[in-house]
Amino acid sequence: xxFMKDITPLVRNNFLSGIDVLSRRxxxxxxxxxQGERTNYNKVLDLSSGDLHRGGIKPITFVRQVLAACFYxxxxxxxxxxxxxxxxxxxxxxxxxxxxxxSYTDSSGIAxxxxxxxxxxxxxDGGVPSSPDNIFIKSGSQTALMIMLKLLIxxxxxxxxxxxIPVPTYASFTLALEEQGAAIIPYHLxxxxxxxxxxxxxxxxxxxxxxxxxxxxxxxxxxxxxxGHMQSRKSIEEVIRFAAEEKLFILADEVYxxxxxxxxxxxYSYKKVLSEMGSTISSTVELASFNSVSKGFxxxxxxxxxxxxxxxxxxxxxxxxxxLFSTRSCPPVIGQIALDLMADPPKPGxxxxxxxxxxxxSIKNMICKNTGRIQEVFSELPGISCQPxxxxxxxxxxxxxxxxxxxxxxxxxxxxxxxYCLHLLExxxxxxxxxxxxGQRKDSHHIRLFVAxxxxxxxxxxxxxxxxxxxxxxxxx
Amino acid sequence: MTKSNQxxxxxxxxxxxxxxxxxxxxxxxxxxxxxxxDTMNPNxxxxxxxxxxxxxxxxxxxxxxxxxxxxxxxxEVIKANIGDCHxxxxxxxxxxxxxxxxxxxxxxxxxxxxxxxxxxxAHRILQACGGGSLGAYSTSQGIEMIRQDxxxxxxxxxxxxxxxxxxxxxxxxxxxxxxxxxxxxxxGEGMSxxxxxxxxxxxxxxSAALAELxxxxxxxxxxxxxxxxxxxxxxxxxxxxxxxxxxxxxxxxxxxxxxxGQVQSRQCIEDVIRFAAAEKLFLMADEVYxxxxxxxxxxxxxxxxxxFEMGLEYSEKVELASFHSTSKCxxxxxxFRGGYMEVVNLDPEVKVQLTKLVSVRLCPPVPGQALxxxxxxxxxxxxxxxxxxIKERTDTLxxxxxxxxxxxxxxxxxxxxxxxxxxxxxxxxxxxxxxPKAILEAxxxxxxxxxxYCMKLLExxxxxxxxxxGFGQRDGTYHFRMTILPPKEKLKIVLAKIKEFQQHFMxxxx
Numbered sequence: 001x002x003f004m005k006d007i008t009p010l011v012r013n014n015f016l017s018g019i020d021v022l023s024r025r026x027x028x029x030x031x032x033x034x035q036g037e038r039t040n041y042n043k044v045l046d047l048s049s050g051d052l053h054r055g056g057i058k059p060i061t062f063v064r065q066v067l068a069a070c071f072y073x074x075x076x077x078x079x080x081x082x083x084x085x086x087x088x089x090x091x092x093x094x095x096x097x098x099x100x101x102x103s104y105t106d107s108s109g110i111a112x113x114x115x116x117x118x119x120x121x122x123x124x125d126g127g128v129p130s131s132p133d134n135i136f137i138k139s140g141s142q143t144a145l146m147i148m149l150k151l152l153i154x155x156x157x158x159x160x161x162x163x164x165i166p167v168p169t170y171a172s173f174t175l176a177l178e179e180q181g182a183a184i185i186p187y188h189l190x191x192x193x194x195x196x197x198x199x200x201x202x203x204x205x206x207x208x209x210x211x212x213x214x215x216x217x218x219x220x221x222x223x224x225x226x227x228g229h230m231q232s233r234k235s236i237e238e239v240i241r242f243a244a245e246e247k248l249f250i251l252a253d254e255v256y257x258x259x260x261x262x263x264x265x266x267x268y269s270y271k272k273v274l275s276e277m278g279s280t281i282s283s284t285v286e287l288a289s290f291n292s293v294s295k296g297f298x299x300x301x302x303x304x305x306x307x308x309x310x311x312x313x314x315x316x317x318x319x320x321x322x323x324l325f326s327t328r329s330c331p332p333v334i335g336q337i338a339l340d341l342m343a344d345p346p347k348p349g350x351x352x353x354x355x356x357x358x359x360x361x362s363i364k365n366m367i368c369k370n371t372g373r374i375q376e377v378f379s380e381l382p383g384i385s386c387q388p389x390x391x392x393x394x395x396x397x398x399x400x401x402x403x404x405x406x407x408x409x410x411x412x413x414x415x416x417x418x419x420y421c422l423h424l425l426e427x428x429x430x431x432x433x434x435x436x437x438x439g440q441r442k443d444s445h446h447i448r449l450f451v452a453x454x455x456x457x458x459x460x461x462x463x464x465x466x467x468x469x470x471x472x473x474x475x476x477x
Numbered sequence: 478m479t480k481s482n483q484x485x486x487x488x489x490x491x492x493x494x495x496x497x498x499x500x501x502x503x504x505x506x507x508x509x510x511x512x513x514x515d516t517m518n519p520n521x522x523x524x525x526x527x528x529x530x531x532x533x534x535x536x537x538x539x540x541x542x543x544x545x546x547x548x549x550x551x552x553e554v555i556k557a558n559i560g561d562c563h564x565x566x567x568x569x570x571x572x573x574x575x576x577x578x579x580x581x582x583x584x585x586x587x588x589x590x591x592x593x594x595x596x597x598x599a600h601r602i603l604q605a606c607g608g609g610s611l612g613a614y615s616t617s618q619g620i621e622m623i624r625q626d627x628x629x630x631x632x633x634x635x636x637x638x639x640x641x642x643x644x645x646x647x648x649x650x651x652x653x654x655x656x657x658x659x660x661x662x663x664x665g666e667g668m669s670x671x672x673x674x675x676x677x678x679x680x681x682x683x684s685a686a687l688a689e690l691x692x693x694x695x696x697x698x699x700x701x702x703x704x705x706x707x708x709x710x711x712x713x714x715x716x717x718x719x720x721x722x723x724x725x726x727x728x729x730x731x732x733x734x735x736x737x738g739q740v741q742s743r744q745c746i747e748d749v750i751r752f753a754a755a756e757k758l759f760l761m762a763d764e765v766y767x768x769x770x771x772x773x774x775x776x777x778x779x780x781x782x783x784x785f786e787m788g789l790e791y792s793e794k795v796e797l798a799s800f801h802s803t804s805k806c807x808x809x810x811x812x813f814r815g816g817y818m819e820v821v822n823l824d825p826e827v828k829v830q831l832t833k834l835v836s837v838r839l840c841p842p843v844p845g846q847a848l849x850x851x852x853x854x855x856x857x858x859x860x861x862x863x864x865x866x867i868k869e870r871t872d873t874l875x876x877x878x879x880x881x882x883x884x885x886x887x888x889x890x891x892x893x894x895x896x897x898x899x900x901x902x903x904x905x906x907x908x909x910x911x912x913p914k915a916i917l918e919a920x921x922x923x924x925x926x927x928x929x930y931c932m933k934l935l936e937x938x939x940x941x942x943x944x945x946x947g948f949g950q951r952d953g954t955y956h957f958r959m960t961i962l963p964p965k966e967k968l969k970i971v972l973a974k975i976k977e978f979q980q981h982f983m984x985x986x987x
Contacts, residue, residue, distance in 0.1 A: 049614060051607060051608070051613050051614050052612070053607060053608040053609075053610035053612045053613040054607030054608040054610075054613040054614065055608065056608055057608070058610075059610055059612050064581050064582040065582055067581040067582065068578040068579075068581040068582035068585060069578075071574050071577040071578040071581055072574045072575055072577070072578035075578065075585075078590075080588070096812070097561060097563065097564030098561075098563040098564045098565065098566055098567070100563035100564075100569055100812070101812050101813075102562075102563040102569050102808075102809055102810040102811060102812045102813060103561050103563040103564040103811060103812050104559060104561045104564065104811045104812060105812065139649050139814065139842060140838070140839060142837075142838060142839055143838060146837075146838070150518060150521065150689075151512065151517055151518055151521060152512060152517075152518065153518055154516075154518050154519065155518070155520075156519070156520075156691070172836065172837055172839065175833070175836070175837045176837045179834070179837055216511055216512075216516070217511075247509070247511050248511060249511040249512055284510070286510055286511055286512055298612075299612055300612040301612060301613060301614045301839075301840075302606070302607075302610070302611050302612045302613050302614055302615060302840065302842070302843030302844075303611065303612055303842060303843065303844065304649070304814075304840075304841070304842040304843075312510070313510075313512065314510050314512060314513050314514070316513075316514050317510075317512050317513065317514060317517055320517065320521050320522065323521075324521060324689075328649075328650075328652060328653065328656075329650065329652060329811065329814075330811075330812065330814075331814075332649065332812065332813065332814040332842040332844070332845060333812035333813070334812075334813070334842065334844045335842060
């Protein structure tokens with residue numbers, strides 16, 4: 001027996017609900033299908049994760065051409081690549097030591113790329129200045145978020161550091177908080193009003209939280225995951241004012257900022273709104289905003305490129321933040337390059353622009369069509385309803401289970417939506433995630449569906465869901 | 478009120494009329510920050526990382542000054558501080574880059590300019606990726622097919638000793654793997670706080686990680702007079718001492734060594750394993766330089782291989798984690814952040830915790846995973862790319878070997894510098910004898926003597942090295958770490974300049 005059983009309790013307490021169970025079963029079923037042991041469907045339809053490419057969407061051509069040229073610069077001699085691709089690859093390679101993407105870069109990222117990101121931010125925010133000194137590139141926004149948590153959370157204190165997080169919120173973030181030893185203070189989003197954030201709810205949560213821990217940070221996900229909601233400008237102002245009054249550090253996870261669909265919907269960054277709120281607030285409220293190449297039209301989850309922009313940080317603390325970022329040598333260079341391409345994509349007049357624009361637009365159109373179809377199908381089904389999708393890659397429909405279904409789940413000692421998902425997977429091969437993984441109000445149940453997938457796949461998924469759901473509701477009525 | 482608060486307060490008053498600010502509840506017009514030096518996580522304050530520390534910052538500044546046309550006694554800064562092969566002109570392996578390009582932009586699979594063996598590897602890798610794209614998330618542990626390929630590579634390397642792909646974890650570089658493993662190991666309070674044994678000198682990732690985790694660093698000294706060899710009696714001494722104030726749980730070895738370059742003998746590895754078994758220590762074997770072996774009579778023995786050849790008494794009990802990456806050896810692909818860890822005899826419950834830990838960060842960069850796959854599946858003798866591949870690999874390693882020998886020869890001719898043979902890895906860690914006057918001046922400047930030396934060297938010659946104090950050394954001794962990576966001709970110049978500087982320095986401070 002190993003002495004290692006005595007490992008750090010922080011890691012041991014990591015909560016992993018049914019994640020393993022559902023994914024494991026999906027993998028098993030795939031094997032069964034390959035071995036010819038299943039006849040009711042011929043493949044598992046995976047709408048469980050926010051992965052654009054896994055869902056069959058092709059990467060953006062311009063992005064992959066630039067990456068290929070960076071990997072293998074001999075391609076720059078080729079006629080096959082468009083001029084703007086070659087120019088961009090050349091510029092980026094000249095920023096790498098030895099002209100190779102295999103070299104280490106500056107720990108916070110290649111200077112030219114940080115500049116490019118800062119310019120993107122300034123353009124996005126209608127001119128609000130952004131300095132590359134406040135930008136740190138990491139291998140994904142999650143990594144950057146974890147480093148900020150490391151700065152904020154005092155795990156050795158007798159009074160735990162508290163972080164306010166929305167319910168629902170995505171599972172791996174909860175894990176990350178627990179791993180760092182933070183106390184989680186949940187605040188509920190208002191489902192009936194489209195998952196809006198009410199400051200009153202924040203206030204209530206904070207008040208409760210203060211009884212047992214020391215709340216220092218407020219985590220916001222906007223656009224929301226899994227909810228797909230977008231905060232109005234007014235709502236963002238209210239939250240910022242709340243953070244100012246209550247002395248909270250704002251962690252604004254904005255990775256879905258370029259996936260916006262509703263006609264009347266516009267993304268406002270926390271930074272932009274903050275900058276327009278008068279100097280008492282705009283120069284004092286501390287903010288960290290996160291973005292990455294994993295979502296949006298890029299969908300390059302596997303390349304691991306993300307950044308954080310720090311606003312109003314104490315200069316001495318920022319110096320330590322810089323050190324924390326530099327103990328890991330540097331972020332993956334390919335991920336950094338992808339960030340540059342995201343922040344500065346082809347413009348009208350560039351040879352690659354027509355293709356790029358078409359590819360990016362078609363993803364947006366596809367998602368819009370999918371959400372329209374989802375609403376159509378759900379409107380015909382009893383016991384399932386969905387708030388309008390404004391942004392992001394997921395819908396989070398509410399399942400209204402009949403009492404019989406709840407009892408059945410209780411007997412099986414499982415959350416009803418988890419059990420629903422397991423049976424949905426088993427009987428139709430559709431893999432979606434249960435609401436219990438994200439948190440939800442007591443006695444409410446949900447599933448999370450990925451919607452950024454090809455229309456025919458979405459249709460297939462909806463048919464499978466419809467069939468199963470009708471049967472399910474009938475059986476438990 | 479602090480100065481910065483005062484400034485904000487004044488600004489706030491000036492602007493109040495213009496913007497009509499809402500006053501906060503208690504009427505204060507400024508807000509104290511949430512995150513200050515006092516409220517910040519105190520563990521963060523202990524984080525230092527010499528390889529990118531103040532001397533590198535000064536080097537970067539000097540580069541800027543040169544660009545602006547400021548005159549200096551040199552025309553370029555030579556960064557011999559960091560183990561970055563490509564930055565110093567080493568060329569990537571053609572085959573690897575071809576495969577990656579094909580993976581990135583699969584349209585190229587139709588391009589006749591790429592060899593068939595590269596295409597077949599790219600095709601196979603893409604099939605193992607979600608949606609056939611490097612851009613899809615992989616599982617947190619790493620793409621299964623790639624872990625299987627790595628397992629087979631390890632089996633070939635270790636003469637057939639079985640490797641279970643399930644014991645392979647892919648990471649964002651070996652550093653990521655090392656820190657993750659340390660996270661699992663560190664626990665307890667006070668007397669029972671985890672102690673981790675690490676060599677002096679060491680690669681400062683370890684000391685930084687231990688500081689961040691608030692673990693107890695247990696230093697064991699390598700023997701400079703004996704080629705930086707590892708002495709079991711020194712391990713024993715360090716351990717006994719440590720037991721008085723902490724709970725020693727792990728022993729870290731870097732083989733081949735960084736910064737010292739020593740290659741452990743097989744006997745030494747066996748002794749270390751026996752020691753770890755007897756003292757119930759978790760072994761962490763950092764083997765990222767395993768292909769960088771230069772000295773005659775030196776050979777790389779993986780800890781795993783030696784462990785399993787020592788019989789069941791050891792191979793069934795000793796807990797081991799071995800680390801490797803794409804950053805060093807002949808690949809030099811640091812920027813890809815590709816690395817893996819193989820665990821042996823890990824408690825199953827602990828393995829569950831490890832799996833959870835890695836799931837938090839989603840997945841390692843897929844291009845790095847793909848690169849690892851090609852590294853462990855290089856061209857075979859009957860394949861079109863074989864000849865070029867072998868030539869490139871051989872030339873690269875031979876050049877490093879040549880430079881390793883040249884470095885130790887030249888430095889040992891310099892009075893005041895004594896250099897152990899560079900048996901492996903990519904660095905030399907010579908001892909410099911500093912005159913008392915120099916040491917005094919350093920103290921007056923508030924610098925460690927070797928930092929003082931290195932800063933002066935930088936200012937006068939443009940050569941950037943890392944002072945030995947960043948790696949740890951015996952009290953009263955001073956060193957610097959220099960890479961052997963610059964191209965041969967440039968390296969000759971660097972060594973000549975160091976010789977000149979050293980002579981001048983000795984004269985100046987005698």
